[in-house]
Amino acid sequence: MNMDEFKRELSLNAEKVTAVIKNDAFPDKIEPDFLKEAVRDYPLQGGKRIRSALLSWSCGALGGNPVSARFAAAAVEIYHNWTLVHDDIIDDDPMRRNAPATHAKLAESLAGESNANTKTAKKFGRDFAILAGDIQQGWAAATLLKSMEAGISKEAVLLLSKLLHSEVTVPLISGEALDVEFSHPRPTPPTSEEVERMLSLKTGALLRFCAIAGAVIAIDTSPQGEELRKSNYDSILSDARVAALAEFAGTAGTAFQLRDDWLGVFGDEKTVGKPICSDISEAKPTILLLETISSLNGDELKSFRSFVGRKSLSLSEIDEIRRLTEKSGAADRVNKKALTLLDDAKTRLNAITASRFKNLLHRWVDFLIDRKY
Amino acid sequence: MNMDEFKRELSLNAEKVTAVIKNDAFPDKIEPDFLKEAVRDYPLQGGKRIRSALLSWSCGALGGNPVSARFAAAAVEIYHNWTLVHDDIIDDDPMRRNAPATHAKLAESLAGESNANTKTAKKFGRDFAILAGDIQQGWAAATLLKSMEAGISKEAVLLLSKLLHSEVTVPLISGEALDVEFSHPRPTPPTSEEVERMLSLKTGALLRFCAIAGAVIAIDTSPQGEELRKSNYDSILSDARVAALAEFAGTAGTAFQLRDDWLGVFGDEKTVGKPICSDISEAKPTILLLETISSLNGDELKSFRSFVGRKSLSLSEIDEIRRLTEKSGAADRVNKKALTLLDDAKTRLNAITASRFKNLLHRWVDFLIDRKY
Numbered sequence: 001m002n003m004d005e006f007k008r009e010l011s012l013n014a015e016k017v018t019a020v021i022k023n024d025a026f027p028d029k030i031e032p033d034f035l036k037e038a039v040r041d042y043p044l045q046g047g048k049r050i051r052s053a054l055l056s057w058s059c060g061a062l063g064g065n066p067v068s069a070r071f072a073a074a075a076v077e078i079y080h081n082w083t084l085v086h087d088d089i090i091d092d093d094p095m096r097r098n099a100p101a102t103h104a105k106l107a108e109s110l111a112g113e114s115n116a117n118t119k120t121a122k123k124f125g126r127d128f129a130i131l132a133g134d135i136q137q138g139w140a141a142a143t144l145l146k147s148m149e150a151g152i153s154k155e156a157v158l159l160l161s162k163l164l165h166s167e168v169t170v171p172l173i174s175g176e177a178l179d180v181e182f183s184h185p186r187p188t189p190p191t192s193e194e195v196e197r198m199l200s201l202k203t204g205a206l207l208r209f210c211a212i213a214g215a216v217i218a219i220d221t222s223p224q225g226e227e228l229r230k231s232n233y234d235s236i237l238s239d240a241r242v243a244a245l246a247e248f249a250g251t252a253g254t255a256f257q258l259r260d261d262w263l264g265v266f267g268d269e270k271t272v273g274k275p276i277c278s279d280i281s282e283a284k285p286t287i288l289l290l291e292t293i294s295s296l297n298g299d300e301l302k303s304f305r306s307f308v309g310r311k312s313l314s315l316s317e318i319d320e321i322r323r324l325t326e327k328s329g330a331a332d333r334v335n336k337k338a339l340t341l342l343d344d345a346k347t348r349l350n351a352i353t354a355s356r357f358k359n360l361l362h363r364w365v366d367f368l369i370d371r372k373y
Numbered sequence: 374m375n376m377d378e379f380k381r382e383l384s385l386n387a388e389k390v391t392a393v394i395k396n397d398a399f400p401d402k403i404e405p406d407f408l409k410e411a412v413r414d415y416p417l418q419g420g421k422r423i424r425s426a427l428l429s430w431s432c433g434a435l436g437g438n439p440v441s442a443r444f445a446a447a448a449v450e451i452y453h454n455w456t457l458v459h460d461d462i463i464d465d466d467p468m469r470r471n472a473p474a475t476h477a478k479l480a481e482s483l484a485g486e487s488n489a490n491t492k493t494a495k496k497f498g499r500d501f502a503i504l505a506g507d508i509q510q511g512w513a514a515a516t517l518l519k520s521m522e523a524g525i526s527k528e529a530v531l532l533l534s535k536l537l538h539s540e541v542t543v544p545l546i547s548g549e550a551l552d553v554e555f556s557h558p559r560p561t562p563p564t565s566e567e568v569e570r571m572l573s574l575k576t577g578a579l580l581r582f583c584a585i586a587g588a589v590i591a592i593d594t595s596p597q598g599e600e601l602r603k604s605n606y607d608s609i610l611s612d613a614r615v616a617a618l619a620e621f622a623g624t625a626g627t628a629f630q631l632r633d634d635w636l637g638v639f640g641d642e643k644t645v646g647k648p649i650c651s652d653i654s655e656a657k658p659t660i661l662l663l664e665t666i667s668s669l670n671g672d673e674l675k676s677f678r679s680f681v682g683r684k685s686l687s688l689s690e691i692d693e694i695r696r697l698t699e700k701s702g703a704a705d706r707v708n709k710k711a712l713t714l715l716d717d718a719k720t721r722l723n724a725i726t727a728s729r730f731k732n733l734l735h736r737w738v739d740f741l742i743d744r745k746y
Contacts, residue, residue: 026538026539026543027543029543029544029547030543030546030547031547031550031551031574032547032550032551032554035546035547035550086503086504086507089500089503090500090503090504110557120557124553124557127462127463127553128550128553130459130462130463130503131459131463131546131549131550131553133507134459134506134507134510134542134546135542135543135546137507137510137511138510138537138538138539138542138543139538141514141534141538142535142538142539145531145534145535145538148531154527154528154531155527157531158518158521158527158530158531161514161518161534162515162518164511165399165511165512165514165515165518166399166511166515169507169508169511170399170400170402170403170508170511171402173403173408173504173507173508174402174403174404174405174408176504177404177405177408177501177504178404178405180497180500180501180504181405184483184493184497201404
């Protein structure tokens with residue numbers, strides 16, 4: 001499968017998921033209207049919908065029909081989006097996907113409507129964005145429960161709902177909290193191992209859930225799964241193929257994060273979607289930055305440190321950052337680790353028999369790592 | 374049943390619910406430790422646990438064993454508490470139950486630990502309190518799902534989970550949003566009807582759910598419920614006794630709100646638990662305040678308006694507020710309406726056969742209305 005075919009499939013998945021979210025009546029009764037709009041905003045914008053694609057194709061790869069997974073696929077996208085709404089408040093980030101973030105849009109709507117001052121409008125925006133995310137979290141859980149309408153058994157729906165709360169919400173929010181903590185003034189910066197662990201909680205937990213949910217739905221709905229279902233639903237989770245898909249997703253997530261660090265310094269602005277070296281100018285403790293700092297010393301370390309947190313970076317400064325990052329050996333180490341993990345992830349797929357969906361999963365991780373395509 | 378017996382039963386319920394919450398492993402893996410503590414804080418403090426009492430006794434009143442309802446009872450308390458954590462951020466309220474609110478406690482912990490300035494510490498507190506509430510929402514949903522361990526059928530657990538998200542989260546958060554909106558500067562104040570509707574969303578939806586959940590669990594677990602269960606689980610909701618209990622709870626909630634308005638002006642500080650006329654000094658648009666304003670005119674209206682939003686009120690000013698509230702007729706109207714609704718609520722219980730649990734529900738609404746006992 002070439003990358004164009006893959007991208008067509010990815011768009012098709014996004015369209016289907018968007019249609020499920022759009023047609024869902026859950027937000028209909030929300031008041032006032034501006035809150036209803038805020039609740040629908042991010043989930044309908046979408047983005048690439050990589051999480052629902054992972055879920056649908058994991059389902060397909062174990063012989064399931066991705067149509068049965070449509071509500072679960074919509075649920076993970078709504079879920080991902082509520083975490084973004086709250087993240088954007090916490091990071092005080094005014095933009096998301098080239099549009100105003102939920103809290104910023106709500107603040108603007110008040111500032112436009114009355115002659116509220118900026119501080120009042122900002123608080124209004126934050127307050128309602130907290131509430132919008134709160135409803136979205138409920139919406140995600142309710143959408144997963146709707147899976148029964150797609151022919152999923154009660155046992156599977158209950159198992160997945162339990163996993164969503166305890167195996168996604170707890171690690172994901174813990175990861176977010178650690179991320180916030182790392183950025184606050186503290187006596188010592190986190191180590192790169194601490195950051196890697198934080199990222200596996202913050203982004204890995206939901207990716208693992210997507211793979212597991214797709215796999216569980218496949219086993220739940222396919223005739224071949226009968227034996228496994230009869231034993232005990234929790235035992236589905238120890239099935240070798242389910243475990244392999246979960247590892248595939250988790251490893252892919254870590255590879256993505258490392259590669260993202262690298263692209264943030266060495267990629268080009270258009271592909272990456274944010275200014276080059278923005279992590280450094282925001283003093284964000286990425287693995288690449290921490291590795292660079294721990295591998296430099298003397299004047300080079302001093303020079304590199306002087307760029308961290310500097311609001312705007314000139315082209316020659318960016319060149320110097322690149323030079324020092326390479327010189328330290330960190331660039332190479334981080335990039336190599338990302339590519340090794342990419343291979344590891346693909347190796348996990350050996351546990352799955354060949355199919356079009358398996359090919360899609362191969363391409364999915366390629367796409368995740370290298371957004372050049 | 375006298376009020377002392379009732380209060381013993383209420384404490385007993387609170388103890389049992391607290392034990393279920395305390396022994397629950399859901400928060401164990403939360404990181405960092407201060408977030409774990411914040412997540413457990415409000416749910417373990419408790420308060421009177423009136424929601425879980427309503428749920429347990431509604432279960433008992435329809436012939437169920439409240440022990441089967443223990444996870445659902447814990448779930449509604451955890452649920453109520455996550456909404457308080459987010460409410461307290463939004464209202465910028467530093468205290469809850471005579472102790473620092475979650476966001477204030479988190480802010481203090483940072484301010485004490487490092488030499489962060491107040492603004493940074495306040496933001497830290499708010500950010501982590503958002504995350505604490507987010508995890509608590511998941512915890513509530515997960516605890517409800519645990520009901521299967523108490524012998525509740527999968528069908529009942531799925532039905533109640535669906536109701537929690539769509540029939541509680543949507544109206545409750547909509548009510549909270551309307552409440553916030555009413556307090557923001559706007560061209561015209563809300564009408565007392567708008568406020569009554571807001572309150573029925575904000576507090577009534579969860580109370581109705583408590584009654585319904587208790588009733589559904591009773592029908593689900595008792596031999597008498599077999600016929601009803603066989604037809605269709607959703608049909609349980611239209612059973613006359615379930616509907617009566619839901620109306621009982623919703624009506625009691627509105628009566629409580631009106632009586633709370635009245636006690637806020639005419640009660641005594643110790644019983645009410647907040648300064649007399651604090652709603653008026655905070656310019657909170659209560660039904661009593663709106664009714665008073667719409668029934669006064671001329672100098673009396675002008676005089677009354679001059680007290681609204683005044684930070685501290687003298688004893689003679691409180692006397693004048695009381696005089697004007699009575700003179701307008703609003704005091705009498707609001708109090709009478711509260712007592713009429715109290716009677717209405719009790720009348721709903723006629724649909725239920727006599728039992729100790731029915732007596733407890735009678736006392737429950739008395740206790741809610743008049744906290745003198």
